[in-house]
Amino acid sequence: MAYVARRLLQSLLILVGISLVTFVLLYLVPADPARQIAGRSATAQTVENIREQLGLNLPFYQQYLRYLGDLLQGNLGRSYLQKTEVxxxxxxxxxxxxxxxxxxxxxxxxxxxxxxxxxxxxxxxxxxxxxxxxxxxxxxxxxxxxxxxxxxxxxxxxxxxxxxxxxxxxxxxxxxxxxxxxxxxxxxxxxxxxxxxxxxxxxxxxxxxxxxxxxxxxxxxxxxxxxxxxxxxxxxxxxxxxxxxxxxxxxxxxxxxxxxxxxxxxxxxxxxxxxxxxxxxxxxxxxxxxxxxxxxxxxxxxxxx
Structure with missing residues (x-):
């Protein structure tokens, strides 16, 4: 049982590490999710409102902690383009x-x-x-x-x-x-x-x-x-x-x-x-x-x- 508990803890840490690395890489992608959702014809104010609703205007660490909290609850987020839960x-x-x-x-x-x-x-x-x-x-x-x-x-x-x-x-x-x-x-x-x-x-x-x-x-x-x-x-x-x-x-x-x-x-x-x-x-x-x-x-x- 001790071995299983230790391996489960290691697995959890690995998953957290993967989530962090993936989140960093996607954070660095030169794409604006708010603009994708709003569409090309949207005004700057509309784009900014969407960015605020999604928390994309927050610092990186706050965005990650927010994502990690949702992830621990089984919430994988919502697709930007398909408008459906991931x-x-x-x-x-x-x-x-x-x-x-x-x-x-x-x-x-x-x-x-x-x-x-x-x-x-x-x-x-x-x-x-x-x-x-x-x-x-x-x-x-x-x-x-x-x-x-x-x-x-x-x-x-x-x-x-x-x-x-x-x-x-x-x-x-x-x-x-x-x-x-x-x-x-x-x-x-x-x-x-x-x-x-x-x-x-x-x-x-x-x-x-x-x-x-x-x-x-x-x-x-x-x-x-x-x-x-x-x-x-x-x-x-x-x-x-x-x-x-x-x-x-x-x-x-x-x-x-x-x-x-x-x-x-x-x-x-x-x-x-x-x-x-x-x-x-x-x-x-x-x-x-x-x-x-x-x-x-x-x-x-x-x-x-």
Whole structure:
């Protein structure tokens, strides 16, 4: 419990730090929110009145403390341009993003762990080298390039999947593969290295000497230990997803918070940018915390201190 309490406190401090850094950066953006709200034809007095209503005429530290107070109450502010509460906008888009994230995690685990296990079992062969080349491409290629190539091949040429949109399983496949391909590359390399190390341990040699079947040795004795580093990476992956989801959702027209953030960036709608940033940061922090807490359940040798 002491460990959990300490990690929760650390997480809270991280979120406060992220809010401060983001607030400073957006404060320095050369844009006038009051003018955006009032419109180009508004008088100077109207703009000044709006600035006063929003508290934009206050010193920086007062603006930040005011924002932080609202944030602690769950108030993410109101969109300057859409005239809607940011929390409502994010909440309406969140299910689509969570669905895409779940699909991406499933893809990267299925592809990455399979490739890594095969490469480890075929170490030093052409199969091993080929799979590692594919994994290198996965971690190196920009996601928008992968997305466009998948669209061209499977949506335009073969017509197996729709070009974009949302609503069916077919719409989910290509964006999930695009978002998960990067993680699959990392997972395959890590799985290969970890499994090779585990297969060289004494208890694996003992299992072989007892005459256990190869499949039993692999799935019962080797995989549970080799997969431990992957668990920690899943929490970190949430951060990678949040950074890549903006591009992927824009390419495939997926109506999630990534697309919402991209639209807000184009229009310099600061409350939405802040809101999406904080929700993403919260997801990353919680993901890493859960990864730390789940690891001892998989391997009792790991102690939380």
């Amino acid at each position: 929390a409502e906008l994010i909440w309406s888009r969140l299910p689509a993003s969570l669905l895409l994230m779940a699909g991406a995690i499933a893809c990267e685990l299925a592809i990455g762990l399979t490739m890594g296990a095969i490469a480890a079992l075929r170490r030093g062969t052409t199969v091993d080298n080929s799979l590692m080349v594919v994994s290198f491409v996965g971690v190196s290629a920009p996601q928008f390039v992968i997305g466009i190539l998948l669209l061209y091949v499977f949506a335009v040429r073969l017509e197996w999947f729709p070009i974009g949109g949302y609503g069916t399983f077919a719409h989910l496949v290509l964006p999930s593969v695009t978002l998960g391909f990067l993680g699959a590359g990392w997972y395959s390399r890590m799985m290969r290295s970890s499994l090779i190390d585990v297969l060289g341990q004494d208890y694996i040699r003992t299992a072989r000497a007892k005459g256990l079947k190869r499949a039993q040795i692999l799935f019962v004795h080797a995989m549970p230990n080799a997969i431990l580093p992957i668990i920690a990476m899943i929490g970190i992956d949430i951060g990678l997803f949040m950074s890549g989801i903006v591009v992927v959702e824009s390419v495939f027209g997926w109506p999630g918070i990534g697309q919402l953030a991209w639209q807000a960036i184009q229009r310099i709608d600061i409350p939405i940018i802040m809101g999406v940033t904080m929700v993403s940061a919260f997801a990353i922090v919680i993901g890493n915390l859960l990864a730390d807490l789940i690891a001892p359940l998989v391997d009792p040798r790991i102690k939380l201190r």
